[in-house]
Amino acid sequence: xxxxxxxxxxxxKGGKVRSKKSSTRVDLTAMxxxxxxxxxxxxxxxxxxxxxAMDLAMPDKDDxxxxxPVPASRTMTILLGSSNKIEWYMGxxxxxxxxxxxxxxxxxxxxxxxxxxxxxxxxxxxEMIVLIKPSDKSNYGNMVNxxxxxxxxxxxxxxxxxxxxxxxxxxxxxxxx
Amino acid sequence: xxxxxxxxxxxxxxxxxxxxxxxxxxxxxxxxxxFKADDPVPxxxxxxxxTVVLPEDNIxxxxxGSGKVFFGVEGVNIRKSMLEEMGHQYNIAFTPAETTMFxxxxxxxxxxxxxxxxxxxxxxxxxxxxxxxxxTDSVSNELFNWIHxxxxxDKALNNKSLYITxxxxxxxxxxxxxxxxxxxQKQKVNKFSLITAQKSPN
Numbered sequence: 001x002x003x004x005x006x007x008x009x010x011x012x013k014g015g016k017v018r019s020k021k022s023s024t025r026v027d028l029t030a031m032x033x034x035x036x037x038x039x040x041x042x043x044x045x046x047x048x049x050x051x052x053a054m055d056l057a058m059p060d061k062d063d064x065x066x067x068x069p070v071p072a073s074r075t076m077t078i079l080l081g082s083s084n085k086i087e088w089y090m091g092x093x094x095x096x097x098x099x100x101x102x103x104x105x106x107x108x109x110x111x112x113x114x115x116x117x118x119x120x121x122x123x124x125x126x127e128m129i130v131l132i133k134p135s136d137k138s139n140y141g142n143m144v145n146x147x148x149x150x151x152x153x154x155x156x157x158x159x160x161x162x163x164x165x166x167x168x169x170x171x172x173x174x175x176x177x
Numbered sequence: 178x179x180x181x182x183x184x185x186x187x188x189x190x191x192x193x194x195x196x197x198x199x200x201x202x203x204x205x206x207x208x209x210x211x212f213k214a215d216d217p218v219p220x221x222x223x224x225x226x227x228t229v230v231l232p233e234d235n236i237x238x239x240x241x242g243s244g245k246v247f248f249g250v251e252g253v254n255i256r257k258s259m260l261e262e263m264g265h266q267y268n269i270a271f272t273p274a275e276t277t278m279f280x281x282x283x284x285x286x287x288x289x290x291x292x293x294x295x296x297x298x299x300x301x302x303x304x305x306x307x308x309x310x311x312x313t314d315s316v317s318n319e320l321f322n323w324i325h326x327x328x329x330x331d332k333a334l335n336n337k338s339l340y341i342t343x344x345x346x347x348x349x350x351x352x353x354x355x356x357x358x359x360x361x362q363k364q365k366v367n368k369f370s371l372i373t374a375q376k377s378p379n
Contacts, residue, residue, distance in 0.1 A: 027189075028196045032192050032195050032199055035200050036199055038203050039202050039203050039206060042203065042206035042210050043206055045210060046206065046209065046210040046211075050231070051230075051231045051342075051372050052228035052229065052230055052231065052372070052374065052375055053228060053370035053372045054227065054229070054370060054371050054373050055368065055370050056370065056371055057368045058358065059367070060362075060367050080351070134351045134355065135351065136350070136352050136355075137351075139347065139349055139351060140223065140241070140345040140347055140349045140354045141223040142351070144223040144347065144371065144373060145223070147225070148225050151225070151226060162355075
């Protein structure tokens, strides 16, 4: 295959025709090719299959000392409803009109950024607190999506909290429950 | 004048050494690679933009899909002592054969009542059995106990605190996930990880 003929051409002038001595060398090129191909495959699959994860810290329910009162003026509550829709409001429930929104760049992310700036201006530089309340009709992907938006907008103070009955009623009103 | 002849050299290189090294490496990678264990239910994990790589040992995974919950822990020794403790708790004695069988299973999803029969089935037929999932209700408290025993076993054997991860289907309705999180919080596990795929921030 990759071997050149080095015998120097046929110079058989008369004489006996001798049977050729065949070489004992085996051409390993194809075997090496295959071996390296498999090495590449195994190398890639071992490093690529490592599972990735996100860290999630829940508020401690039993420890009353570390629980701080949440100032209503700085909180934004996100209710996760059915069919990938959300509803958010500022402050205490029922006092400000909730907004129905979508996930994504123009929906939740825009609302988060707008509210973040507004809260920071009104409170004199204090951070906004976000509460995520998944309803029974939302799915796990919604929750991860909402957390992802908070991560993208770099809002540090957030928590996942159980939903309350008035909020479920509010979602029902908007046909999201 | 005689012409100076240049000796023609062969272009064939000796590949034996290369072949040896190649196969040595190949053997090494085959031995070290661990194939991903099959999920008992189809799970499409959600995507998140900032992920961390999980450790390979000292880890427990709660798989959630189709309303069922499965539990698995890495390390055969932890599995063994976890099963013993669960046997004590629910008054079930497992034979050595059943314990050995249990140690080979990456995830389990059967209630304690039928675990013994499940472990007695033929390994070939085991894959065909549809596992009903571990009960998450607070009456039998099974998932709570599984996690609790696994954490205790890890503490006793390795003196480490077990890393708990949740692998959930993104279409899974929230109540199932919420119940599992509640169970974790009940035993003061407030920090855990959700297995996610990597996605770009946009």
